[in-house]
Each structure stands twice: as structure tokens, then as C-alpha cells.
Amino acid sequence: MGKYHPNVEEYVVSRVRALESLLLEKGLLTPDMVDRVVARYATDTGPMYGARAVARAWVNPAFRQRLLTETTAALAELGLNYTELVVVENTPAVHNVVVCTLCSCYPWPVLGLPPTWYKLPAYRSRTVVEPRAVLREFGLVIGEEREIRVWDSSAEVRYMVLPLAPLGAEELSEEQLIPLVTRDSMIGVADVHAPAMAR
Amino acid sequence: MGKYHPNVEEYVVSRVRALESLLLEKGLLTPDMVDRVVARYATDTGPMYGARAVARAWVNPAFRQRLLTETTAALAELGLNYTELVVVENTPAVHNVVVCTLCSCYPWPVLGLPPTWYKLPAYRSRTVVEPRAVLREFGLVIGEEREIRVWDSSAEVRYMVLPLAPLGAEELSEEQLIPLVTRDSMIGVADVHAPAMAR
């Protein structure tokens, strides 16, 4: 966009093709690799693993404990091989929210592709300095008596929030809970709502 | 420029006219005021007062002293009413350079309209942190044995550099010296060169 290229699509697409063709020519990339990545991301499963981990933690206290303290082992139980995740739990006294101020680090294996807003300057700049104001814009009001912990992903560690279970969660099964667990709740910009309250 | 307006001139000109017409309509601006400013700046005299002050300081030690310590009075001798100037002098041991990192403060009454580079991000950002590298780009090499003093004009005080007199200056009169004193030398990004060496 902007002065760099009035038509962003045309400018960028031609540069992507140019780079791709040079790498193909040098054997650094193969058409097969490109096809695989395109197919994988076109069928992005979203926050599938994250939602299942959260739902299981709500119904299974032992799994919850493992998810928080032996995270890699807990994720392996779900069939996911991922060694860099730290899970931070919301409590009545603490609300957690995740950001990456220096780039846009995000736990892709558990949450899928990141939303655009997570990668834009407004979220990256403001979340560390005025998290309550940012969360209010997401419709989430955190009272002053509740501590906010902001996790700035500056290294290779990735963060996921374990949200508070919604009212009535104890009546529901893991499978029934999974669809309630949104991506946004695991970034920390939303609560999880019970079915009747889900927006 | 950029995504804000593909055609900068058209976008800006229409907005300037719009604002001007609203202010005319409210009596906050008169056509006469606009004409006066346009005429004044179209005939900008450049660094006229600055160059005369520097040239006189070189030939007249008493004036030099006043220029450095009673600046407002010294400028009044040149016919200029300007109360906010501080003059900093270059010596064999010290080189001075002026910048405004927060906006583009500049001593207009003594130096005329500021050059574009003075107002752009590259000069404003770099001059405080790597002045030697910036000055080298201007063709001015300051050895490590010579202190560099950067003046960041963060308040209403304005700065002007009194450059070192060029070789052979003692042979020349104030009037002969004036044309040698460049705007850049009074910002501190150039030396003053004797006529034979002038570039």
C-alpha cells in the first residue's frame, strides 16, 4: 500500500512469484513443497488443539494440572507434538492476555493462523501499556481488583490462556465444551460464555 | 502521498483552501494576512542575519563576545529583534550541531526557512545517536579527539552555531566574509571554507 505500491495486490503478487521462481530455479523450493503448504493453510484447523486442551482441563482436574505444569506431555496426549508452549490460567483474581510487541509471535500449533488484529500496530503497541482499555474495546471489562498479567512473547516460548470455565460448565462434556472455547478467549481478549450467554 | 492520498498536491491543496476559506469566513484570517505571508516567504532572505552575525563576530572580538553572552543585544545591533537565540561556538576542541528530534524547531529569524532534510526523520532520528556518521554524509569528518555537542531544541530556545573562521579570514572584511557563511555551517553540518577552497 501507500507510496511503495499503489496497488498492493499487483505489487506483492509479482514479488512473491519472482522470489518463488528464483528459489525453485535454485532447488531451494519445490513445487511440491509449495502445494503442501498451500493445502495445509487453506484447510487451517483453527484453534482445534487449544480448544480441546482447555475443554479437557475444565472437566479433568488431573489433565488441567499437567497442562499447566507438564505442558508438552499434556499436548502429546491430544496428539500434538509441541514443546514451546506455556499455559497461563485465568482465576477470579488474575486475568491473562498475550501479545508480541516486537513482531507477532503466536502459538500457531494450538490456535491456528493468527487474526489480523493481533498482528497490527494498535494491538501490539497498546496491550502492554493499557491492557484494560484494549480489553474494553473487545467487550471485556476487567475490574481493578483483578490483576492483569500481560505476556509479551519476546522469545521462542509461546503463550496460551486457560480461560475461566463458563457458568454451568460442570453440566457439559468435553465434546460439548470444545465449541464454546474461542480463539480470542485463549489469547485473553474474551471470556468463554455458556451456551445460553454465548454471543 | 501514500494510502492517504495518491496525489499529494491535489489532496493537500484542496484541504489548505478548505481550511483557509473557513477561517476567512469566520474573520480569523483576512486575504491581506495571507498575501503578506505569501510575499514574505516568497522573498525569504535565507540566513542573512545569521551570516552577518557570524562574519562580524570573526572580525570584531567584542561583538563576538556579545553574540555569545548577550545574544539578544548583539542581534539588535544588526537590526533584528529576536530574544530566544543561543549561539554556540565551534573551537578546535568542540564541534556543535543542531537538531530537533521532537518536531523541527529551527531559528527562522536568523537562518530563514529550514531545508527539507532538517525536517525529515533521517536527520531528526540519527543526529542525536550517531552525529559523526551523519556529518560524514555531509562531507564533514570530525576526529574522535574533537568533542561533538549535539543541541536538541526541545523547548523555545533556538540554537545557531558560530563556525570556525576559514583560513585567511583575517585578510577579509565583514562584507567579504558574509557570502562564505552558509546556512549549513550555522546548523553545524558544514565548515566554512575560504574562497579558494569553497565548494
Next chain:
Amino acid sequence: MDGIHDLGGMQGFGPVLREANELTFHADWEAHVLAISEATRGKGVMNIDEFRHGIERMDAAHYLESSYYEHWLDGISRVLIEKGVISAKDLEKRAVFFEEHPDSPATAAIHGQLPEPVVFERRGPPGFRREASAPPKFKPGDAVVTRVTHPRGHTRLAQYARGRRGVVASMRGVYVFPDTNAHGLGEDPQPLYSVAFEAKELWGEDAEPNQRTFIDLWEQYLLPA
């Protein structure tokens, strides 16, 4: 505020590009912006700190891509709208008119006669210097440290100079305080000092050698070191 205007030390802008034989004035509209600036500031419609704070709140990418005089235009417009002197809607409508009539002068959009020039009562004395109301807290040679603050509003304490140790080089006088004056909170005049900082104190070990930076700082920015 910690805005894009606070450029000291920021990397990523490449070399300082100069035009050969640059014209200091590039286009006629720049002079008109100057006239508008003089009129609004000279008449006390806005003070210099409100003006600067208006510019600082530009969209960051727009700020980097636009010229000095366009900054002025944008900042002045913002403050005039906030003060209710003009409305955003009127400004937009007029801009559309002049886009459609690119060769018309500013008076073309005005119906009827121009009014008598408005005469303003200046609020307070002119200029920036004020009488001292208390003795200065610091004197030349005093070691000081700048405050660590991230005010959401206007300030003239640049980020690169916060929490840094320096030495008072001289006292400049008593000046209107921008941090309050930009927000209608009064002039709060206080001593202004020229403070010298060693480059290594500002930038750490990667600093250039044998360099000091002198910054004009209001008393409230400073603590004894």
C-alpha cells in the same frame, strides 16, 4: 505521548537525503499553511503546545510519509475541530468543493461578504517567558536525573532522555510548561535548564565516542541525582 514524532535514536530511515540547490519553498500552498498557522496562533486561537500536540496525534504512517507543512495542516485542522472553531464536516465538504474546483481561490466557497476581522483578547501575556515565582531548584553543575514517565498527553521530555543522568549546564529562564499548556491546564511556568548528557549515558556502550547532547528541560522533568 509516546508518538511517532519522538524520533530521537530511531533507526530505519536510511541516509540524510538532500536536494541539490533546494528551494526552501516548494509550492504556493506551503505559504498558505504558514499564514493559517500565524493567524490561528497569533490570535490566541491555539497555543504552540496545543499546535504541537495536534501534530503528534497524526496517524503514524501518515506522519512519516507527509511533509512538514502537511503536518502543520493536519495538526491545525485537528485542534480547530476539537476546539469547535470549525467542524470536521464543514472542512470535508469544503475540501470536496476544492477538489472539484481545483483552480478556484479560497474565497470561491464563501457566499456573501467577508466579516470584519475578529479581534481576540489574548489570554495571558504573549511569548513563552514568565516571571519566576520561586527560586530555581537547580544551578549549573548540579547532577540531575530525568524522570521515567510515559505521559499519555503532550510532553517535551523525549523518550531517549528519560531516566538518564546529566549535569545542568545553564538556566535558560522561566518558561510556560508544555505538558499542562497543551491541555488547557494552565501555564505552570517553571525554570528551564540546558542539561548535558554523555552519549554513553544516553545510548549505552554502542554510543559514538567523545559526544555530549544538550537538551532543554523543564524543572519538573528533573530530580536531583
Next chain:
Amino acid sequence: MDGIHDLGGMQGFGPVLREANELTFHADWEAHVLAISEATRGKGVMNIDEFRHGIERMDAAHYLESSYYEHWLDGISRVLIEKGVISAKDLEKRAVFFEEHPDSPATAAIHGQLPEPVVFERRGPPGFRREASAPPKFKPGDAVVTRVTHPRGHTRLAQYARGRRGVVASMRGVYVFPDTNAHGLGEDPQPLYSVAFEAKELWGEDAEPNQRTFIDLWEQYLLPA
């Protein structure tokens, strides 16, 4: 480096804008950029720190105006050119070709057969974790203060977190050090700590109440407080 990427605390970007029912993938070319990224990083052509530093050196206005995947494209291209894997001239020529042939696939610019895929010898072990070579200097509960530095090269110590006091919350393990690894200066593995900072320590009196920020910081960024 103190670049535009270091956004923590910067003002001037307005509200967080969200798209309703956003597609996570917006265009086919984004997947191609991902494939290029995986190929160049997976094969050891560039490491993650070189990649990030490539992005940080974008023109600042361009950075603010372009999308995440365009950042990647720009950063990867920069590093590949610097490493001599491709030339800027070839890239420019190819880009012009595809501007003129907008419907052609990437293979259309290639004459002759595609080569056998290049097999790279990995330099060093995969991933970011390494064995400890010395005991960690800090333990949970220790008071630390971050260094005041303005390195001209890559760092993961954000400006808002420099010269600030915090408490070690936990030790994450031993990790490759980005500040050297981005510049071909070796992996220099060292302990990585999660350090907790009170909001008031980071932002001063204007901070929001009852807030802490946890940042992962390498041992070399920290001093005992």
C-alpha cells in the same frame, strides 16, 4: 535495533480494528510466502533471528502500511540478497516479468528443467533450546534490572523494558541468543527467564492499576538489582 518494529507502548494507532468473521487467510499469495519462509528457514538458509532482523530493517512507513505476510516477503528477500542466495537485480527483473504476466505461475519465468532439490547440511542442532554450559545466574524470586542498551543490531530486549526493575518468575531453559545469532556471531546459548515487571515500573505514574507484564529475557539482558 531501535526500529519501528519495537512498538510496545507507542501511541497513535487508534483502536484495535477487527474484521467480523475474519478469514485467517486472505489471499493465495500469503500461503506462497509461508512456503517460501518454511523452505528458507527449514533448510537452514537463514535462521529465525536473521529473518526477524530482515523485517526490522524495512522502511518504517512501509512497515506500518503493509501486512504481516508482506513484512515476511520483504524481510526474506532482504536476507537472501545479503547472503548472495539471490541478487536484487534478478528479483527486480523477475518482478517486472510477473507484473507484465500477471496470470503466469512462478514456473513461467524459468527456462529449462527444475534442478534436483538442494539438500542442506544443517549448521548446528535444530530448534532453539541448547544444553546448559554454566549454572544460571538467577533463580525465581531474584530481583533484576534490565540493561540500558541501544544496540544498532538485532535484540529482543524491547525499549520499554530497558533499565527497569523486575523479579524473575521462572527459568525457561537455555536458548540460542538472538543478538549474536542474527549476525552470524554464533549461538551463544544462555538461560532465558520470565521476568515480571510492575506496570508502574514500566510506564510510571500513568500506568493502569494492578497490572504486571511478564517478558522472556535472556541472561545477558539482566543485572542483579
